[in-house]
Amino acid sequence: MALTHSHGTDAAHGHDHPSGFWSKYIFSFDHKVIGVQYLILACIMGLIGAGLSVWFRTQLAWPGKAGMSPENYVMAVTMHGTIMIFFVVSLSLSSGLGNFCIPLQIGARDMAYPLLNMLSFWTIVPGAAIMVASFFVEGGGAAGGWTSYPPLSALPKAAPGSGTGQTLWLLAMAIFVVSFTLGGLNYVATILNLRARGMTLMRMPITIWTYFISAVLGLLSFPALTAAAIMLLLDRHGGTSFFLPSKLILSGQLQTNTGGTPLLFQHLFWFLGHPEVYILVLPAVGIAFDVLAANARRPVMGYKASVFALWAIAFLGMIVWGHHMFISGMNPYLGKYFSISTLIITAPFALLGVCLLGTLWRARIRFNTPMLFALGLISAVGTGGIGGLFLATATADLHFHDTYFVVGHFHLMIGVTSLMGTFAGIYYWFPKMFGRTMNETLGKLHFVGTMVGTFVVFTVQHFQGMGGMTRRYYEYVNEYVKPAAALNPLVTIFAFIAFGSQLIFLVNFFWSMFAGAKASKNPWEATTLEWTAESPAGHGNWNEPPVVRGDPYRYGEGADGKGWKLQTDA
Amino acid sequence: MSGEAAAGHGHAAHGEWECEPTPFKASWPKVMMWWFLIGDAVLFGSLLVAYGFNRVAAPAWLPQDKVFSMNFITVMTFTLITSSATMATAVAASRAGDRKNACLFTMLTAVGGIAFLGMQVYEWWHMIGHHGARLTVGPKLEGFPDVPAFSAYFFMITGFHGSHVLSGVFILLYTGFNALRGRNGPEGVELAGLYWHFVDLVWVFVFGTYYLI
Amino acid sequence: MADAHAHGHDHGPDHSHGGGHGHAPSYRGYWIAWFILLILTVVMIKIHNRNVLLAGIGIKSCIIGWWFMHLKHEARALVWTVVLGGLGFVLFLFYLMYFEAAKAIPSV
Ligand code: HEM
Ligand SMILES: [Cu+2]
Numbered sequence: 007m008a009l010t011h012s013h014g015t016d017a018a019h020g021h022d023h024p025s026g027f028w029s030k031y032i033f034s035f036d037h038k039v040i041g042v043q044y045l046i047l048a049c050i051m052g053l054i055g056a057g058l059s060v061w062f063r064t065q066l067a068w069p070g071k072a073g074m075s076p077e078n079y080v081m082a083v084t085m086h087g088t089i090m091i092f093f094v095v096s097l098s099l100s101s102g103l104g105n106f107c108i109p110l111q112i113g114a115r116d117m118a119y120p121l122l123n124m125l126s127f128w129t130i131v132p133g134a135a136i137m138v139a140s141f142f143v144e145g146g147g148a149a150g151g152w153t154s155y156p157p158l159s160a161l162p163k164a165a166p167g168s169g170t171g172q173t174l175w176l177l178a179m180a181i182f183v184v185s186f187t188l189g190g191l192n193y194v195a196t197i198l199n200l201r202a203r204g205m206t207l208m209r210m211p212i213t214i215w216t217y218f219i220s221a222v223l224g225l226l227s228f229p230a231l232t233a234a235a236i237m238l239l240l241d242r243h244g245g246t247s248f249f250l251p252s253k254l255i256l257s258g259q260l261q262t263n264t265g266g267t268p269l270l271f272q273h274l275f276w277f278l279g280h281p282e283v284y285i286l287v288l289p290a291v292g293i294a295f296d297v298l299a300a301n302a303r304r305p306v307m308g309y310k311a312s313v314f315a316l317w318a319i320a321f322l323g324m325i326v327w328g329h330h331m332f333i334s335g336m337n338p339y340l341g342k343y344f345s346i347s348t349l350i351i352t353a354p355f356a357l358l359g360v361c362l363l364g365t366l367w368r369a370r371i372r373f374n375t376p377m378l379f380a381l382g383l384i385s386a387v388g389t390g391g392i393g394g395l396f397l398a399t400a401t402a403d404l405h406f407h408d409t410y411f412v413v414g415h416f417h418l419m420i421g422v423t424s425l426m427g428t429f430a431g432i433y434y435w436f437p438k439m440f441g442r443t444m445n446e447t448l449g450k451l452h453f454v455g456t457m458v459g460t461f462v463v464f465t466v467q468h469f470q471g472m473g474g475m476t477r478r479y480y481e482y483v484n485e486y487v488k489p490a491a492a493l494n495p496l497v498t499i500f501a502f503i504a505f506g507s508q509l510i511f512l513v514n515f516f517w518s519m520f521a522g523a524k525a526s527k528n529p530w531e532a533t534t535l536e537w538t539a540e541s542p543a544g545h546g547n548w549n550e551p552p553v554v555r556g557d558p559y560r561y562g563e564g565a566d567g568k569g570w571k572l573q574t575d576a
Numbered sequence: 577m578s579g580e581a582a583a584g585h586g587h588a589a590h591g592e593w594e595c596e597p598t599p600f601k602a603s604w605p606k607v608m609m610w611w612f613l614i615g616d617a618v619l620f621g622s623l624l625v626a627y628g629f630n631r632v633a634a635p636a637w638l639p640q641d642k643v644f645s646m647n648f649i650t651v652m653t654f655t656l657i658t659s660s661a662t663m664a665t666a667v668a669a670s671r672a673g674d675r676k677n678a679c680l681f682t683m684l685t686a687v688g689g690i691a692f693l694g695m696q697v698y699e700w701w702h703m704i705g706h707h708g709a710r711l712t713v714g715p716k717l718e719g720f721p722d723v724p725a726f727s728a729y730f731f732m733i734t735g736f737h738g739s740h741v742l743s744g745v746f747i748l749l750y751t752g753f754n755a756l757r758g759r760n761g762p763e764g765v766e767l768a769g770l771y772w773h774f775v776d777l778v779w780v781f782v783f784g785t786y787y788l789i
Numbered sequence: 790m791a792d793a794h795a796h797g798h799d800h801g802p803d804h805s806h807g808g809g810h811g812h813a814p815s816y817r818g819y820w821i822a823w824f825i826l827l828i829l830t831v832v833m834i835k836i837h838n839r840n841v842l843l844a845g846i847g848i849k850s851c852i853i854g855w856w857f858m859h860l861k862h863e864a865r866a867l868v869w870t871v872v873l874g875g876l877g878f879v880l881f882l883f884y885l886m887y888f889e890a891a892k893a894i895p896s897v
Contacts, residue, residue, distance in 0.1 A: 115593060118604040187615060191608045199604040201596040225611050226874055229619035230882075236732065237626065245712040246728040248626065265725050270629055273886060274622055324878060328885070337889050551593050601864040610867060614875040621879030628883055632890035646834055653830050661823035664857045665816045773857040777850055784846035788833060 033128075035120035036545050040127050041106030042439060045432070048098035049512060051134055055089035056505050058082045067498035069481045076480040077166050080149040083478055084167065085141070087152030088175065092182050093134050095286045095420060099428045100224075101130075101189055104217045104289065107435060108193060110536035110543065111211050113202025113552045118195040126188035133181030140174035148175035151478065153275055156249035156268045160241040161256060173242065176235055183228050183235075190228075193221035202535070204554030208313070209573070211534045211558040212306060215313055216292030219320045220285040226324065227281035234274035241266075272334055276327035284323040286420055288316060290427020291358060291387065294380040297430045298365045300532040301377035303569065305559035307364030311357060318354040326351060332403045341400045348398035355391055359384065375449030376530075379430035382457050383423055389461075390418030393468060408478075410490075411471025414464040422460045429456070429511070436515075437529045441542040442522030448514040455507025462500040466493055528572075533560045535573050609767050613774045616740075620778050623736065624785055627729045638726050640787050643707060643715050644699070649787050652695045653779065659688025660776040663748075663769045666755075670765040675758055678765055682752035685772060689745040696738050703730065729786070737782055740775045747771060822856045850876075 062082045064072035117123045140147040149167030150158035162169045197218045237248040249271040250263035299306045328344035393415035473490030482491035528537040560571040666681030707715030714723040751768040754760040833845040
C-alpha cells in the first residue's frame with residue numbers, strides 16, 4: 007500500500023529529463039524507450055528467424071536446391087522456433103509493447119522499478135547474442151527442436167547440434183528466463199500498485215488485464231523450465247541420468263545412464279510450454295480489444311465476461327500441459343484428463359471470440375491499418391482454435407501429432423494471432439511512440455500480404471498434416487505422402503509473400519519514425535488514458551497526475567455531440 | 577495514520593503522484609518480493625516434484641537414516657529454524673525503530689546461516705568422502721544396490737537450497753549493516769526477512785520429503 | 790520518506806505488533822512459534838509414519854508463513870495468491886505426476 011513509497015525510485019531518475027544520448031536512448035530508465043528498444047531487438051531477431059524459415063521452406067519446396075544438409079535443416083527449424091517464440095514474439099509483444107503501454111494505460115509515471123526494467127533489457131541482449139552466436143560453433147546451433155527433448159538434447163554426442171550449440175542454447179534460454187522474470191515482476195507490481203487515482207481494477211483496459219495475467223502466468227510457469235534446465239545441464243555436463251533411461255544405445259554403444267526418463271523432462275517442459283503460448287497470445291487479444299473498440303466506435307462487448315474468460319483461460323492453461331504428450335507413452339488415464347480439460351478451455355476462448363465479434367455488432371468500422379490487423383487476429387484465433395479442438399481430442403491426436411497439422415495450428419496461433427496483435431499495437435501506438443503516424447498505404451499492403459500469405463501457408467499445412475506429412479523431415483520420399491508433399495511449392499511461395507510483406511513493415515517502421523506525418527495527441531479519437539499524454543509522451547508521461555473518472559471504452563457516450571469521452575472526462 | 581493510508585489516501589510526504597489502493601495492501605517492493613518468492617517456490621517445487629516422480633518410479637531407494645546421521649540433520653534443521661526466529665525478531669525490532677536490536681538480530685541470523693552452511697559442507701563431505709557418493713554414483717551401503725538418483729537428487733536439491741542460503745547470508749550482512757546506520761527502512765529488513773523465512777520454508781519441505789519420507 | 794518508514798509499514802488497523810514508535814515490540818510470539826517448530830521437528834523424526842510426516846510439513850510451513858512471514862497481517866488477496874500460486878500448483882503438479890510415475894520407468 008504505502009502510497010508514499012509507490013514511487014520510491016523517483017529519486018533515482020527524478021523529474022529531470024536526461025539529456026545525453028546514452029542516458030536518453032541507450033541506458034534509459036524510461037519505460038517507453040525500453041519498450042522501443044525491445045521492439046527493435048525483436049525486429050533484428052525476427053529477420054534472422056524469418057530468414058531461417060525462408061531457407062528451410064526452399065528446401066521443402068525444391069529439395070536439394072537450398073544448399074542445405076539434413077543437419078542444417080533440423081538446426082534451422084530448431085533455431086527458427088526458439089528465436090521466434092522467445093526472442094521475437096515474447097520480446098515484441100510481451101516486453102516491447104507491454105513496457106510501452108502499461109504505465110501509459112494505467113496512469114503511472116513509469117514502471118515500479120525502472121532500474122530493474124532497464125536491467126532486464128540489458129540482460130536479454132547478451133542472451134540474444136549468445137543464441138545467434140550458437141550458429142557458428144562447431145556442430146552448429148541446437149538441433150533438438152525448440153522443445154529440446156532429451157536424449158537428443160541431453161547427450162552431447164547425440165547429434166551435431168547437441169554439443170556446444172545445445173549448451174549455448176541452454177545458456178541463452180537461462181538468460182531469457184531471468185530477464186523475463188524480472189520484467190514480469192515489474193509488470194505485476196506496477197499494475198497492482200501504481201494505477202492512477204480512479205483507475206480501479208475493473209476500469210483497466212483489457213490490454214492491461216492481459217498483460218497482468220500473462221505476467222502472472224510467466225512467473226508461475228517459467229520456474230518449471232528453469233528446474234528442467236538445471237537438470238538437463240547436470241545430465242549434459244555432470245553425467246547424471248535425470249532424463250536418461252537405462253539401456254540407451256547411441257551409435258551402437260550402450261550408455262551407462264540408468265534410472266531416468268525423458269517423460270519427466272516433457273512434463274516439466276510443457277508445464278511451462280503451454281502457459282507460455284498463452285502468455286504470447288493473450289496480450290495480442292487484449293490489444294485487439296482496444297483497437298477494435300476504438301475503430302468500431304463501440305464499447306467492448308462484455309467487458310466483465312472477457313476479464314472472466316481471460317482468468318479462466320489462464321487458470322485452465324496451467325493444468326492442460328499434457329495434451330502435448332498424448333502419444334509420448336504417458337499414462338493413458340492422464341491422457342483422458344488432459345483431453346477433457348483442454349476441450350474445456352475452448353469454452354472461455356469461444357466466449358472471448360464472441361466478445362471480440364460482438365464489439366463489431368452494427369458498428370461503423372474505420373478500416374485503418376491497426377483495425378485490419380485486429381480483424382485479421384479474430385480470424386486467426388478462430389481458425390487456429392478449430393485446429394486445437396481436433397488436437398485436444400486424444401484419439402484424433404494419435405494421427406495428427408507431429409504432423410503439419412500441428413504446425414499449421416500453432417503457427418496460426420502463435421505466428422499469426424500474436425504477430426497480428428503486435429502489428430495492430432505497433433500501428434496503433436506508433437503516434438504515441440514517435441509523434442508520427444505510419445504510412446497507411448504501406449500498412450495496408452503489409453496487411454494484405456501478411457493475411458493472404460500466412461493463411462494460405464498455415465491452412466494448407468493442416469491438410470498436408472492430415473495427408474500424413476510429418477514435421478521436421480528434410481525431404482518426403484515415401485509414396486503415400488507424395489500427394490501431400492506436392493503442395494509444398496505452393497506453401498513456400500506464399501511463405502515468401504508473407505516474408506516479403508514483413509520487409510514492407512520494416513521499411514515503413516523505420517521510415518515513419520523520422521518522416522511520417524506528424525500526429526496529434528489523440529489521432530484515433532480513442533478513450534483510454536495513454537491518449538491524454540503528449541505524442542510522443544515525455545519522460546514521466548504526464549505533468550499532472552491523471553485522474554480517471556470512467557470506464558475504459560466510453561464510445562457512444564457524451565452529450566456534446568462528440569460521441570466519445572476520454573477516461574479522464576467527467 | 578495507518579488506517580488512513582490503508583484507505584488509499586496517501587499523505588503528502590511524497591505528494592505529487594497518488595495511486596489507487598492496491599489489492600495486496602502492500603508496497604510495490606513487497607509485492608515484487610512476494611511474487612518472486614512464489615516463482616521460486618514453484619522452482620523448488622518443480623525440483624521436488626521431479627524427485628518425487630523419480631522416487632515413486634524407482635525400483636529401489638536407500639534408507640536415509642543409514643546414509644545420514646539423523647541427529648545431525650536435526651541440528652541443521654534447528655539451526656535454520658532458530659535463525660528464522662531471530663530474523664522475525666529483527667524485523668519486529670526494526671519496525672519498532674530499534675536499530676540496534678534490528679542489526680544485532682539480523683547479524684545473528686546471518687551467523688545461523690553460516691553455521692548451517694558449514695554443516696551442509698560437512699554433509700557433502702560425509703557423502704563424498706565417507707560414502708563414496710558422486711553425482712553419478714549413489715552412496716555405498718552394505719547390502720543395498722547402487723542408486724545413482726539418490727546422489728543426483730541429493731546434490732542438486734541441497735546444492736540449490738544451499739546457494740539460496742549463501743545468497744541469503746550476503747543479503748543479511750548487507751541489510752544488517754544498513755540497519756545499523758539507519759540507511760534502510762523497516763522495509764529493507766522485512767524484505768530480507770521474507771527471503772530468509774522462505775529459505776527456511778523450503779528446507780521444511782526438503783527435510784520432510786528428501787530426508788524423512 | 791524516511792519518517793514515513795519509521796512509522797512502520799501500513800498493515801491496516803489490525804496490525805498489532807511492533808507497530809508504533811517506541812512501543813516495546815513483542816518478540817514472544819516468534820519464540821513460541823520457534824518452540825513449536827522444534828517440537829514438530831523432533832516428532833517428525835521420531836515417529837516413522839508418513840501421515841504424521843506430511844501433517845508435520847504442512848503445519849510447519851503454515852507456522853513459518855503465517856507468523857514469521859506475516860501472512861497473518863497481509864491482505865487476503867495476497868494470502869490466497871501465495872497459497873494457490875506457490876503451493877496449490879505444485880501439489881497439483883505432484884498429484885498428476887504421481888499417476889505418471891507409478892508406471893513411467895520400467896524396472897531394470
Ligand atoms: C482453443 C485452444 C487451443 C487448443 C484446444 C489447443 C490444443 C493443442 C494441442 C492438443 C496441441 C498438441 C498437438 C500435438 O502436438 O499433437 C497443441 C499444440 C500447440 N499449440 Fe495449441 N491449442 C489451443 C490454442 C493455442 C494457442 C492460443 C496457442 C499459442 C498462442 C497454441 C500454441 C500451440 C503450440 C505452439 C503447439 C505445438 C508445440 C509443438 O509441438 O511444437 N495453441 N495445441
Ligand atoms: Cu498446449
